[in-house]
Amino acid sequence: MSETTIKIGFVTVSDRASRGEYEDLGGPAMREWLEKALTTSFEAVHRLVADEQVEVESALIELCDEEGCCLVVTTGGTGPAPRDITPEATESVCNKILDGFGEQMRAVSLQFVPTAILSRQIAGIRGRSLIINLPGKPSAIADCLNAVFPAVPYCVDLIEGPYLETDTEVITAFRPKHAVRK
Amino acid sequence: MSETTIKIGFVTVSDRASRGEYEDLGGPAMREWLEKALTTSFEAVHRLVADEQVEVESALIELCDEEGCCLVVTTGGTGPAPRDITPEATESVCNKILDGFGEQMRAVSLQFVPTAILSRQIAGIRGRSLIINLPGKPSAIADCLNAVFPAVPYCVDLIEGPYLETDTEVITAFRPKHAVRK
């Protein structure tokens, strides 16, 4: 594999989907959104794990450190229920937490449902990877990505990742002038 | 006592009120709001403690673990002053923090006073109990409950508590369709 292959990780966290009792809808929804939004081509690396903190942590570490994904998105496991542990797993593998992502995703989701405040979604940096927790519900995944993705390419620049470009018909990435490459 | 008794805990955190130098206005204000908002009947369990972290922690633990309150609300002790330790006590007894509650309470309070950003109110889950920090001032208590309570009954469902119902003239609880019991 060429060193310039850009990889994005997709982690579905769901007891039922991991046991095959339930079709994984979140993983494909995240990937479809990214495929539409990015003009930069990427290889998608999928993982499907149970709501077990150690399993989610292992998947995240593998996607960041071994696969070298510049971006890893997760779906599921961010609520207040006893089995919801995705934010705990994310926080434990990240060296920096970016509170603005969770704030902004909740603010946008609040326009649709008052239970948005129950979401514990976070985002953080592990080495050269940005990890973002997304909701479990496919329509809410798109709402959240629409809200935060304009900041993602510049964030990936800042952690020394690849230069991601978007289809401005879908989403417009923002970079300060000095960071824009022609 | 019947196993189906629903209990809600009310904790007033105040040095002066706990010494009897000051009437506890926050505790009754929280209870009155809940009595108007809920059509589900509940037993109110009150505690009045000084601004000492260990005392607040003990009260919260007792209300959650021994009294079995599905919801515990606190008033007072959430500012930046040296004696304000309610959020620290809450965080230390919770296994999950729900950042959206604090964000939303501050966002709503900001419409009234710019000093809303000084509030450190949080909410979190301890076992099968939801704990929410509220301000000390009775009028601000109502503003905060109006802002976050629509999400509370579904949150209590998710932590396997009782099915709480509200008087829609006061507040409308939101649940996803699959969670609504006829």
Added chain:
Amino acid sequence: MSETTIKIGFVTVSDRASRGEYEDLGGPAMREWLEKALTTSFEAVHRLVADEQVEVESALIELCDEEGCCLVVTTGGTGPAPRDITPEATESVCNKILDGFGEQMRAVSLQFVPTAILSRQIAGIRGRSLIINLPGKPSAIADCLNAVFPAVPYCVDLIEGPYLETDTEVITAFRPKHAVRK
């Protein structure tokens, strides 16, 4: 020095500025804003340090504990890049974090750029000092101070600092009635 001298600390966190490769624009921008906003006179204490957590911590501790600054503002080092460690240093020296400051600064900055969610700015209390992280860019410093400063004088009151007064042509400090001194 008289005991009543009021001091405010200004910390520029920048590898390049600390090596003299780059002029410190953030430090003077913060000071100019404060000089315009406050009618209370103060002594400015400046520090210029590299993006090293231990250096930032030392500067903050010195300004709070030895210089006795009631307010310390920092500029730089709050992004997601590997060398950005100002929030970590701030958190480690504070005994209380005031999440509302970061939320409000990001909310205001979001009106200008979607990458505002990448900012990890926090504020917190160390003893009798309020520490606030500000952005690196001078124009963004003013946006953030405009957003949060109305709450600063009352916060300083609550931690037993001096009574700060503002020029209401620039910014209006808010205090509850009982806290206003004629």
